[in-house]
Amino acid sequence: MISYFGDYANLCFEAFGDRVKHWITFSDPRAHAQAWHSYNSTWRGKQRGLVGISLNCDWGEPVDMSSHKDIEAAERYLQFCLGWFANPIYAGDYPQVMKDRIGKKSAEQGLDMSRLPVFSLQEKSYIKGTSDFLGLGHFTTRYITERKYPSRQGPSYQNDRDLVELVDPNWPDPGSKWLYSVPWGFRRLLHFAQTQYGNPPIYVTENGASQILHCMQLCDEWRIQYLKGYINEMLKEPLLSHMQMVTEIVVPTVCTLCVLISAVLLMLLLRSQS
Structure with a gap:
């Protein structure tokens, strides 16, 4: 499930990252870290956004x-x-x-x-x-x-x-x-x-x-x-x-x-x- 979510997150970063600059991976989480690392290593340099999490x-x-x-x-x-x-x-x-x-x-x-x-x-x-x-x-x-x-x-x-x-x-x-x-x-x-x-x-x-x-x-x-x-x-x-x-x-x-x-x-x- 972590790898599936990573694929989904990367698809979102690619499709919407030119407009979306604040990302929340989960509201009540699990596979958060991999999505953050994907953005940090692949997308952050060109999209200049931020990735966080939402906890209640x-x-x-x-x-x-x-x-x-x-x-x-x-x-x-x-x-x-x-x-x-x-x-x-x-x-x-x-x-x-x-x-x-x-x-x-x-x-x-x-x-x-x-x-x-x-x-x-x-x-x-x-x-x-x-x-x-x-x-x-x-x-x-x-x-x-x-x-x-x-x-x-x-x-x-x-x-x-x-x-x-x-x-x-x-x-x-x-x-x-x-x-x-x-x-x-x-x-x-x-x-x-x-x-x-x-x-x-x-x-x-x-x-x-x-x-x-x-x-x-x-x-x-x-x-x-x-x-x-x-x-x-x-x-x-x-x-x-x-x-x-x-x-x-x-x-x-x-x-x-x-x-x-x-x-x-x-x-x-x-x-x-x-």
């Missing part, structure tokens, strides 16, 4: 910020969601917590090897760095806590994570069971992606709200409020980055200049008095 993830917030177990559970939630595919692209391998958890669960199930595939050194090198930008889909947030009871399921994605997802009953709810409006989670997810993967260019590829209410005329107030909230939170993240830059670079530079100017003025003052 909700934000996971610890139920209790003072609980180390809840913080770890929220980290697992994000690594099993976004990190599952982003970490190989940006770091060359699956997140360590996935390797540890699934390896342990596989051993408990009597398996000789982990259910999570193992990358060879060649595969790690081939996959790492294969994204010119990160496409990010996001819709809602969950509170996360550690699961304190044994699972009755067999081997599964849910069982491997060992966590419980909760929602705040005060969160606005449009009627879809899975979707709640939690704009602040969007900013936290963007910040997580920036810091986790080396501040890549991020394009928001999916966001929006369904609405179950049936209307005879346009009734879109819920969606307007949802998008307004999420866009406002998205706009805050670059501001926070600039504030961090001011704190780390501008403030020390200004302080140093003030010290130097004060020293020069003091020298001039002493010279004039003498």
Whole structure:
């Protein structure tokens, strides 16, 4: 299937590359790296485009910020969601917590090897760095806590994570069971992606709200409020980055200049008095 997808991607690059300058290989992926390498080696020089991927993830917030177990559970939630595919692209391998958890669960199930595939050194090198930008889909947030009871399921994605997802009953709810409006989670997810993967260019590829209410005329107030909230939170993240830059670079530079100017003025003052 990887080679088939590579053939398909090359056909698209050849047919549309003179006009298309931003490519997303997958929305929820697999054979991504080969398509990126094909573009990079054959088409990028003459078409001057970019190739990225689109990954979907909700934000996971610890139920209790003072609980180390809840913080770890929220980290697992994000690594099993976004990190599952982003970490190989940006770091060359699956997140360590996935390797540890699934390896342990596989051993408990009597398996000789982990259910999570193992990358060879060649595969790690081939996959790492294969994204010119990160496409990010996001819709809602969950509170996360550690699961304190044994699972009755067999081997599964849910069982491997060992966590419980909760929602705040005060969160606005449009009627879809899975979707709640939690704009602040969007900013936290963007910040997580920036810091986790080396501040890549991020394009928001999916966001929006369904609405179950049936209307005879346009009734879109819920969606307007949802998008307004999420866009406002998205706009805050670059501001926070600039504030961090001011704190780390501008403030020390200004302080140093003030010290130097004060020293020069003091020298001039002493010279004039003498």
